[in-house]
Amino acid sequence: MTKRDYYEILNVTKNSSPDEIKKAYRNLALQFHPDRVSADKKKESEEKFKEISEAYAVLSDSGKRKLYDQYGHAGIDNRYTSEDIFRNADFSGFEDIFQQSGFGDVFGDIFDIFGGGGFRGRTRRSGPTRGSDLEYHLTITLEESYHGVEKTIEIYHTQTCSVCRGSGSKPGTSKKTCPTCKGAGAVRYSRGFFSMQQTCPKCGGSGEIVGTPCPECGGRGKVKKQSKITVKIPAGVDTGNTIRVKGKGEAGEKAGPSGDLYIVVRVLEHKIFHREKDDIYVEVPVGIATAALGGEITVPTLDGNVSMKIPSSTASDKVFRLKGKGMPAVNSSHVGDEYAKVLITPPENLTTRQKELLKEFAKISGEKIDEGFFKKIFK
Known part of the structure; x- marks a missing residue:
C-alpha cells in the first residue's frame, strides 16, 4: 500500500517549524486516540493514530526530516526500521496532556498498538540477508562507446568465506545461545516514559552466537578480497x-546472497567529435575552390573516413547529414546520424600567381579588395 505524504498526514507544509509540527501532532493525537472512539471505530482509529505518530517521529527529527525531504519514503524505509524511526523521537511534553485528558499512558498505548506489550516494530531479520550493492566508476573513450568494449576491473569487496560458507563457525562446531538476549533475539530497554524492544545487538536477532570462530574469517562469515571482473560495455553507452553485474557486490550476512555491482560509465570528450544523444557532430575544413566549385571531401566518422560530395557554392557553416553514421542506441537496432559542418578555410602561403588569380576573380565578381586585409589573410 502506498504511504501518504508525512506533511499531508499532519496537515502541515514543508516550511512548517518544529513547533508547528508538534502542535499539529498533539491536536491530531487527541482527535484520533483509540480511547476517544466507539468500539466499532477503534481499529480505524488505531491505524490513523499509528500513521500520525510515524509522521511526527520522522518530521520532528531534523536528520530524518532532511532525508525524507530529499528522497521521500524510500529514503526512510531503506535506512530505518520502525523501531529506529521511534527510537529517538521527541515525545516530551505530550504525556501530561493526555493524562489530563483522561487517556492514561498514551505513549504506552502507542507502542502497544505498534507491537503488543512494548514497541517491537520491524525487527531486523535474523536469517540470511542480502549484501550491499557496490558502485564502480569506469571511464572509456568515445570510440570504445561506439564499438562496445570489454574491460577488466579490480574491486576490493567482501566475499562469503569459503571455509565456513558464511556461518562464521569453525567447521564441525555448533553455535551457542546468545548471552545478551538469552536466545530471544531481542532486548528491551526504557527511554523516558516508554519501553522499546529492539533486535539484539549481540546476535543480530538470531538468538545464537558463534562458539568457535572460523579460523579463516574470524567468525564474520565473510572475508575482504580483491577481485578481477571482466565487464562487457555495450555499444552506445553514454x-x-x-551497467549491473549481478552478485558482485558485498557478501551477504549469514551466507545470504551478495549484492550487485553497478558500473557507472563516463565517456571522455573527443578532440574532434561532439556527441548529442545518438547523433555525432563534426567540423570539416574545406578549401575555397572546392566550396565554390563543388567536389568530393573527406569526412571523419567513428567508423573511419568517408567521402562526401558537396555542391558548388557551398557556404561556410553549411551542415550535411550522414545518415546512420552516428552512435548506436544501447540494445537497439537504431543508429543515430552524423552532422558535418563545413568550415571554409583560406589557403596559406599563396604563390604570386595564386594571388593574381584571386584578385582577378574578385575583379570579375565586382568585389572591392582591401589590399591590407588581403595581405593579412593570404600571406
Missing part, C-alpha cells in the same frame, strides 16, 4: 549510464 556518460551516466549504469
